[in-house]
Amino acid sequence: MTMKSLMLGLLMSVSAVATVQAADLQIVLGDTGTGLKFLQSQVDRYMAQYPEDKVTIVPMPSSTTDQFGQYKLWLAAGNADIDVYTTDVIWAPQLADHLTDLTEATKDIIGGYFPAIVESQTANGKLVALPSFTDAPALYYRKDLLEKYNKPVPKTWDELAATAKEIMDGERAAGNKDMWGFVWQGNAYEGLTCDALEWVKSSGGGQIVEPDGTISINNPKAAAALDRAKGWVGTISPEGVLSYGEEESRGVWQLGNSVFMRNWPYAYGLGNGADSAVKGKFDVTTLPVGAEGDSPAATLGGWNLAVSKYSPDQDAAIRLVKFLSSPDEQKRRAIEQTNLPTLMATYDDPDVAAAAPIIPLWKDVFLNAVPRPSGPTKLKYNEVSSLFWSAVHDTLSGKGSGADNLELLEAKLTELKGSGW
Amino acid sequence: MTVEATAGPAVRSTPRIQSELMKSRVAAAMWFLVPMLVALAIVAGWPLLRTIYFSFTNTSLNNLYGGDFVGFKNYLSWTTLKSGRTVFSGLLVDPAWWNAVGNTLRFAVISVTLETVIGMIVALVLNAEFKGRGIVRAAILIPWAIPTIVSAKMWSWMLNDQFGIINDLFLNLGIISQKVAWTASADTAMTAVLIVDIWKTTPFMALLILAGLQMVPKDVYEAARIDGVHPVKVFFRVTLPLVRPAVMVAVIFRLLDAMRIFDLIYVLTPNSSATKTMSVISRENLFDFDKFAYGSAQSTLLFLLIAVMTGLYIWLGKVRFDGGDR
Numbered sequence: 001m002t003m004k005s006l007m008l009g010l011l012m013s014v015s016a017v018a019t020v021q022a023a024d025l026q027i028v029l030g031d032t033g034t035g036l037k038f039l040q041s042q043v044d045r046y047m048a049q050y051p052e053d054k055v056t057i058v059p060m061p062s063s064t065t066d067q068f069g070q071y072k073l074w075l076a077a078g079n080a081d082i083d084v085y086t087t088d089v090i091w092a093p094q095l096a097d098h099l100t101d102l103t104e105a106t107k108d109i110i111g112g113y114f115p116a117i118v119e120s121q122t123a124n125g126k127l128v129a130l131p132s133f134t135d136a137p138a139l140y141y142r143k144d145l146l147e148k149y150n151k152p153v154p155k156t157w158d159e160l161a162a163t164a165k166e167i168m169d170g171e172r173a174a175g176n177k178d179m180w181g182f183v184w185q186g187n188a189y190e191g192l193t194c195d196a197l198e199w200v201k202s203s204g205g206g207q208i209v210e211p212d213g214t215i216s217i218n219n220p221k222a223a224a225a226l227d228r229a230k231g232w233v234g235t236i237s238p239e240g241v242l243s244y245g246e247e248e249s250r251g252v253w254q255l256g257n258s259v260f261m262r263n264w265p266y267a268y269g270l271g272n273g274a275d276s277a278v279k280g281k282f283d284v285t286t287l288p289v290g291a292e293g294d295s296p297a298a299t300l301g302g303w304n305l306a307v308s309k310y311s312p313d314q315d316a317a318i319r320l321v322k323f324l325s326s327p328d329e330q331k332r333r334a335i336e337q338t339n340l341p342t343l344m345a346t347y348d349d350p351d352v353a354a355a356a357p358i359i360p361l362w363k364d365v366f367l368n369a370v371p372r373p374s375g376p377t378k379l380k381y382n383e384v385s386s387l388f389w390s391a392v393h394d395t396l397s398g399k400g401s402g403a404d405n406l407e408l409l410e411a412k413l414t415e416l417k418g419s420g421w
Numbered sequence: 422m423t424v425e426a427t428a429g430p431a432v433r434s435t436p437r438i439q440s441e442l443m444k445s446r447v448a449a450a451m452w453f454l455v456p457m458l459v460a461l462a463i464v465a466g467w468p469l470l471r472t473i474y475f476s477f478t479n480t481s482l483n484n485l486y487g488g489d490f491v492g493f494k495n496y497l498s499w500t501t502l503k504s505g506r507t508v509f510s511g512l513l514v515d516p517a518w519w520n521a522v523g524n525t526l527r528f529a530v531i532s533v534t535l536e537t538v539i540g541m542i543v544a545l546v547l548n549a550e551f552k553g554r555g556i557v558r559a560a561i562l563i564p565w566a567i568p569t570i571v572s573a574k575m576w577s578w579m580l581n582d583q584f585g586i587i588n589d590l591f592l593n594l595g596i597i598s599q600k601v602a603w604t605a606s607a608d609t610a611m612t613a614v615l616i617v618d619i620w621k622t623t624p625f626m627a628l629l630i631l632a633g634l635q636m637v638p639k640d641v642y643e644a645a646r647i648d649g650v651h652p653v654k655v656f657f658r659v660t661l662p663l664v665r666p667a668v669m670v671a672v673i674f675r676l677l678d679a680m681r682i683f684d685l686i687y688v689l690t691p692n693s694s695a696t697k698t699m700s701v702i703s704r705e706n707l708f709d710f711d712k713f714a715y716g717s718a719q720s721t722l723l724f725l726l727i728a729v730m731t732g733l734y735i736w737l738g739k740v741r742f743d744g745g746d747r
Contacts, residue, residue, distance in 0.1 A: 065692075065709065068709065069704070069708040069709050072482060072708050072709075073482075073708050076482045076483065076485060094711070097483050097484075098483075178583065186605075186691075187605075187691045187692070188691040188692040188693045189691075189692060238582055238583060238600065238602060239582065239601075239602040239605060239606055240581070240582030240583060240600075240602030240604075240605045240606075241602075241605070242602065242605035242606065242691060242693075243582075243602065243604050243605035243690070243691045244605075248581075248583075251583065251584065252583050257583070379481075379483075379711040380710075380711060382709050382710050382711070383709075383710040383711070383712070386705070386709070386710070390693070390694065393691065393693050394693070394694065397606065397607045397693065397695075398607075399607065399694075415510070
């Protein structure tokens with residue numbers, strides 16, 4: 001390093017210190033699809049607007065369960081390094097104690113957000129996170145293959161299985177040995193809770209724990225829904241689906257090796273990317289139902305931005321959170337990432353409808369969204385979810401029938417609930 | 422070195438000087454040990470004591486300093502119902518915990534046994550004189566030098582059911598007829614973990630045994646060769662007894678490591694009851710669930726189990742750590 005550049009560096013660091021309210025912000029994000037790249041572009045725009053702040057992205061694993069463990073540990077230790085957390089829709093009650101109340105800072109803009117989503121991020125009267133995008137999964141289907149085999153878009157799970165089997169067998173006979181019928185998320189983690197909740201709810205089997213706190217999971221319809229899913233493993237779905245998360249199933253799908261996929265909206269934009277084998281060959285619809293007359297269900301997901309109570313730069317962190325959830329950024333997110341906006345007005349934006357026609361389409365999916373029981377079960381939600389996904393994973397991998405495992409699950413949940421959630 | 426040279430003869434000639442010399446040597450040694458003891462107390466002793474303390478409270482992660490003392494409730498508690506039936510709860514009657522204990526023990530015994538046998542074979546090969554021995558010795562250490570999390574991720578891609586190279590190889594060789602979901606299926610998940618662990622830690626075993634092998638005096642073999650003893654007999658009658666102390670110490674290190682296996686299983690397999698070990702389950706309770714105290718109790722029990730196993734092993738195996746044999 002030359003003397004000159006050294007002097008220049010010194011000067012620059014001095015000037016940086018001299019700027020008023022200079023903040024060094026760290027934001028964490030789970031790495032899924034092209035999410036990191038997009039956030040970096042958002043952060044660059046933010047830093048162009050507020051040159052006094054320096055924002056660094058800290059990448060995290062894509063599994064929400066892994067992220068949660070790490071965040072909880074950091075927050076419990078009062079870690080001041082991370083200023084802004086990207087939080088899953090279900091975390092609000094569990095992390096509320098460690099997050100800054102945003103009510104005051106957002107009172108002028110909060111009216112534009114979906115009230116139900118704002119409600120989900122409010123714990124003990126505190127708004128703990130600002131909704132950045134919402135999520136509801138859909139059924140992805142290969143329209144070219146359905147046309148080729150002259151099949152309608154399936155309405156029920158049994159129809160889906162039959163169609164998947166026929167097309168899969170046909171394609172395999174035609175030489176594509178890696179063809180599968182249906183991929184989804186079967187690893188034992190939060191994602192399986194989402195998938196299984198949809199099977200159960202869309203078959204009239206309730207939503208594990210009802211909003212009033214009653215444990216409803218042990219019923220014949222729920223058991224039948226799990227046994228039905230068990231029948232897919234090894235037939236229309238690869239046996240490896242039991243270790244798949246979102247990205248693994250998208251991998252199979254995007255190589256053109258599956259007729260159907262259950263996944264979140266982010267896979268839509270990626271599936272139509274230049275390097276995708278299924279570009280322009282697929283469409284989305286609401287997830288199937290158990291039988292005619294049942295209503296479809298899509299687990300409500302979504303990500304929010306929260307400010308750590310331990311962040312030394314509260315004002316700057318709140319400014320960043322508001323910037324990332326602003327109408328402009330939500331619009332960009334909708335167009336580039338096919339993430340569903342949390343601002344009501346963005347859905348009616350003509351640019352969004354033109355660039356991402358899927359977003360207005362998704363309104364149907366969103367209307368059928370079912371929340372996970374994170375509200376009624378409060379701090380115990382993670383354990384409820386873990387007990388549920390373990391029971392489902394056991395059923396899927398052949399350790400006991402759906403009825404047996406759900407009976408056991410009910411006993412465990414009752415014990416966990418004790419005198420109340 | 423010089424101290425030893427002068428102290429050696431002095432020890433034999435005058436016992437009084439020995440005690441004084443020994444005293445000052447012991448005192449000096451103590452001072453040299455102090456930094457390490459302090460560091461150990463801070464990074465190992467204090468967390469251990471605190472974990473044990475937490476296991477007797479109802480602490481939660483949201484409120485680390487507000488827990489109340491609850492005695493043995495996390496380990497075992499019972500309530501008598503009105504009908505007169507007694508219901509037990511707590512760690513000692515938790516089937517999920519005992520399942521994890523079973524998984525861990527199964528993993529530890531199988532992996533350490535196989536690693537010892539394979540490590541011994543590798544060490545014997547490396548002990549022989551051949552060209553390029555130095556390079557081979559260095560190369561064999563590579564799996565052990567790779568951080569576990571990296572090798573676990575690497576193997577998880579190699580074992581992937583759809584894109585994995587293992588399935589591709591086996592399919593092309595005709596060993597399997599269709600793609601196998603190695604890490605997902607409950608039947609093969611543990612085997613997959615064992616394969617990766619053996620691949621990773623056999624070099625460690627081999628290295629320790631090799632060190633033992635090199636201490637075996639060459640003339641013993643020469644004598645055996647002159648007497649015309651069969652090589653297999655030489656191995657069981659000469660080599661094995663002489664390297665036994667080294668092997669015993671190596672096994673104990675591996676056993677301690679295997680009992681607290683976490684990273685490999687966490688990364689490689691789905692979080693299912695087929696592979697969950699004690700460390701995995703206690704981490705889950707500590708951080709994912711709102712059961713910090715219960716997780717602490719599991720950690721404490723894990724510590725006790727390892728301590729008891731190690732004690733038993735040293736006692737039964739008559740292991741001595743100074744390289745000699747009783």
